[in-house]
Amino acid sequence: MGFDLVRFVGEVDEELLCPICTGVLQDPVQAPACEHAFCKGCILEWLLRQSTCPVDRLSVNVLQLRPVPRILKNLLNRLYIVCENSNYGCQSVVKLDTLDSHLSECEYNPKRPFPCEQGCGLIIPKDEHKDHNCVKELRELVQKQQQKINEMHQDMATYRYEMTGIKDEMRVLKGYVRALRVCNPSVRAVADELERDEIERWSSSLPQARVTRWGGMISTPDEYLQNNIKQALIESGCPAHILDDLVKNCHERNWPSGLSSLETRQHNRRHYDRYNCKRIPGKQAVIVLPCDNIMVSDDMMSEPGLIMIFAHGIE
Amino acid sequence: MNNIATQRIKREFKEVIKSEELAKCSIKVDLVGDSYTELKGEIAGPPDTPYEGGIFLLEIKVPETYPFNPPKVRFMTKIWHPNISSVTGAICLDILKDQWAAAMTLRTVLLSLQALMAAAEPDDPQDAVVAKQYKEYPEIFAKTASHWTNVYAGGIICS
Numbered sequence: 341m342g343f344d345l346v347r348f349v350g351e352v353d354e355e356l357l358c359p360i361c362t363g364v365l366q367d368p369v370q371a372p373a374c375e376h377a378f379c380k381g382c383i384l385e386w387l388l389r390q391s392t393c394p395v396d397r398l399s400v401n402v403l404q405l406r407p408v409p410r411i412l413k414n415l416l417n418r419l420y421i422v423c424e425n426s427n428y429g430c431q432s433v434v435k436l437d438t439l440d441s442h443l444s445e446c447e448y449n450p451k452r453p454f455p456c457e458q459g460c461g462l463i464i465p466k467d468e469h470k471d472h473n474c475v476k477e478l479r480e481l482v483q484k485q486q487q488k489i490n491e492m493h494q495d496m497a498t499y500r501y502e503m504t505g506i507k508d509e510m511r512v513l514k515g516y517v518r519a520l521r522v523c524n525p526s527v528r529a530v531a532d533e534l535e536r537d538e539i540e541r542w543s544s545s546l547p548q549a550r551v552t553r554w555g556g557m558i559s560t561p562d563e564y565l566q567n568n569i570k571q572a573l574i575e576s577g578c579p580a581h582i583l584d585d586l587v588k589n590c591h592e593r594n595w596p597s598g599l600s601s602l603e604t605r606q607h608n609r610r611h612y613d614r615y616n617c618k619r620i621p622g623k624q625a626v627i628v629l630p631c632d633n634i635m636v637s638d639d640m641m642s643e644p645g646l647i648m649i650f651a652h653g654i655e
Numbered sequence: 656m657n658n659i660a661t662q663r664i665k666r667e668f669k670e671v672i673k674s675e676e677l678a679k680c681s682i683k684v685d686l687v688g689d690s691y692t693e694l695k696g697e698i699a700g701p702p703d704t705p706y707e708g709g710i711f712l713l714e715i716k717v718p719e720t721y722p723f724n725p726p727k728v729r730f731m732t733k734i735w736h737p738n739i740s741s742v743t744g745a746i747c748l749d750i751l752k753d754q755w756a757a758a759m760t761l762r763t764v765l766l767s768l769q770a771l772m773a774a775a776e777p778d779d780p781q782d783a784v785v786a787k788q789y790k791e792y793p794e795i796f797a798k799t800a801s802h803w804t805n806v807y808a809g810g811i812i813c814s
């Protein structure tokens with residue numbers, strides 16, 4: 341729909357009016373043969389009903405509509421129009437082609453979003469501030485969020501239920517694989533290889549580490565520290581089938597003969613100095629895996645690997 | 656009523672009121688209430704017709720979808736005319752139906768109605784009885800129409 345004629349300053353030529361809405365042409369297009377011009381919105385609405393020019397009834401359809409000549413656009417753009425927020429106090433009179441940019445920043449626009457200053461800080465259209473009630477708005481917000489939380493609780497219960505099912509299935513599957521492994525040597529070989537691959541993949545994803553202070557070793561970690569290490573291992577993607585054994589191997593009572601006491605450790609210092617170590621992410625601890633340390637002798641290594649925890653000195 | 660309809664009717668109402676051309680033809684429009692959805696029209700019977708001297712009142716209802724749909728117009732004054740129902744005042748005129756165009760105005764409609772009164776189209780009748788009489792007994796038709804004008808539209812008696 342066109343702009344109301346009363347908003348314009350000075351005379352507006354009859355040619356610039358839309359014959360349908362009688363306002364000043366907004367977004368004008370013209371019919372192909374007769375060249376009658378209309379607001380785009382107005383003529384589209386009319387063509388929904390009849391495929392004719394509303395002025396002379398010549399045949400016209402939507403696809404035949406054309407842009408109006410530049411001269412007509414220029415004439416329109418030169419018109420001066422009063423801002424539509426004049427009722428709210430805007431006194432701006434702008435050229436028609438700058439109306440949009442004015443409106444986007446017009447301070448008097450009653451719909452301009454504005455943050456509430458009475459406490460809730462919600463952003464609401466300016467004209468709604470008068471009837472705005474922080475408590476009411478926030479209560480609605482809380483209710484909406486409560487509803488969302490309830491929905492999420494329901495989802496969670498569903499997932500938990502599904503997860504239990506999956507865990508059960510896994511247990512059954514694991515048992516099945518174990519049984520297969522025992523009775524069929526070729527399956528055992530394949531399974532062993534898969535597990536080795538998995539360990540190597542995990543190992544190569546961990547950062548290389550260097551121990552600078554072997555003296556800071558904590559060879560008898562308490563349960564709390566062990567759990568701590570276990571959690572870090574899980575997060576780093578440690579293969580499940582070695583996790584528990586690996587965690588056990590962070591205590592000297594499970595270490596091989598070459599490491600099992602302070603004396604033997606001091607004696608074998610030059611050996612473990614050459615360990616190829618991996619860092620447990622975020623911890624002052626390293627993992628020594630057989631696959632990374634093929635040349636190390638049996639009395640300095642145990643399956644599925646060693647964990648050494650330090651007070652400090654890991655790089 | 657939507658903005659276009661209101662804006663249009665306001666302008667057209669002013670146009671009719673100010674128009675000297677329409678005053679000369681004795682055409683008037685008045686608002687009914689203040690909503691611009693209903694107006695009252697008034698047409699003087701054209702000279703040299705059986706309607707001369709009569710004043711005919713029209714009911715004009717502006718639909719929500721104006722000007723994309725035509726106004727609904729009906730004679731409130733009883734009239735004897737082939738294209739107007741002698742009972743209900745309903746009008747058979749193409750521009751009030753499928754030949755309506757969005758650029759037409761109250762002015763166009765009222766002038767067309769006056770033209771219709773001056774030149775009936777008996778082949779496209781609204782009132783079959785009147786149309787038959789119009790074609791077969793034009794003199795009786797003229798007398799009846801004139802009588803109706805006199806009785807219902809306050810016209811002078813033609814001899």
Ligand SMILES: [Zn+2]
Pocket residue numbers: 371374375376393394395396397398
């Ligand atoms: Zn045209």
Ligand SMILES: [Zn+2]
Pocket residue numbers: 341342358359360361362363365366378379382
């Ligand atoms: Zn328009």
Ligand SMILES: [Zn+2]
Pocket residue numbers: 423424425426430431432442443446447448449
């Ligand atoms: Zn403004």
Ligand SMILES: [Zn+2]
Pocket residue numbers: 456457458459460461462472473474477
């Ligand atoms: Zn608030």
